[in-house]
Amino acid sequence: MEFEFKIIAVEKGTHSLTSEKGDKWDVDTLPDVQTVSENATVEKRVIELPADLLEKLTVEKENASGLLGFFDMDGHSAEIMNWLGEFLPKPDNLEPENIAADWYLDHVEFVPKKEPKFEVEVDLHDTSGNWQQGHIWQNDKHGEFTPYMDIDEPPTYYNHKEFTEQEADEIIEKLGGEDGLIHPRKLEVNER
Known part of the structure; x- marks a missing residue:
């Protein structure tokens, strides 16, 4: 059962209150304003x-x-x-x-806001000339975007590879689009 609290002024000497429905309350057993306000919970x-x-x-x-x-x-x-x-x-x-x-x-x-995160995946050549999968990383200290093969990923202290969708689209565009030399493409992080 839920109650709605209302603060009403009661004249001195009043011993009971009667509601419109005919319910009666003893004034001495009702909580005072301070008790109600101390116990009230307000959700932000x-x-x-x-x-x-x-x-x-x-x-x-x-x-x-x-x-x-x-x-x-x-x-x-x-x-x-x-x-x-x-x-x-x-x-x-x-x-x-x-x-x-x-x-x-x-x-x-x-x-x-819980926004989806994306990685920009790219195709790279390793030192033997073989195609390897990699990702674009951003260095937070210098703002540079650098492709790394997955086997050579940098430390994550200043680097990250997760972007908003808009950032991922901008990176892909700067790399010549999906038909560019290293075939950049965005992948939603939870798709991996």
Whole structure:
């Protein structure tokens, strides 16, 4: 059975309350406002956002000196709020500043959107001239994209080979498309 709590003012000297249905309660046995508010559980609203947008907002929040400083964001607040508005559900997308303020004050939770990841697979020659399968890796420190044969993969400290679909498409295009010299193609990570 679920109850709806309502806070009502009761005059001093009142000993019982009667509902519209005729139910009676002894005022002394009803919880007071403080007890109800201490025991109330409020679930935060959760909104999924792209990881890069969430990272940008988190950095801005950490560097802000209060809520007003958060909205200043070194002069590019409008750009970030427009970006946020693209990913918020209606009607929240019309006023992303309100949701951002709620998030800043911990009334709303932003979580990374679970987006599919892709690898860019390529055909490479090994030192003996044999075709080997490989993947394109990106070095996070230098931003370079490098093909590696699967048997010679680099350490993962600064390197990764999983990309968003858009990033994978851009890499394939830079490599001359699927008909390019090393035949780049994207594979969804969970397809492997």
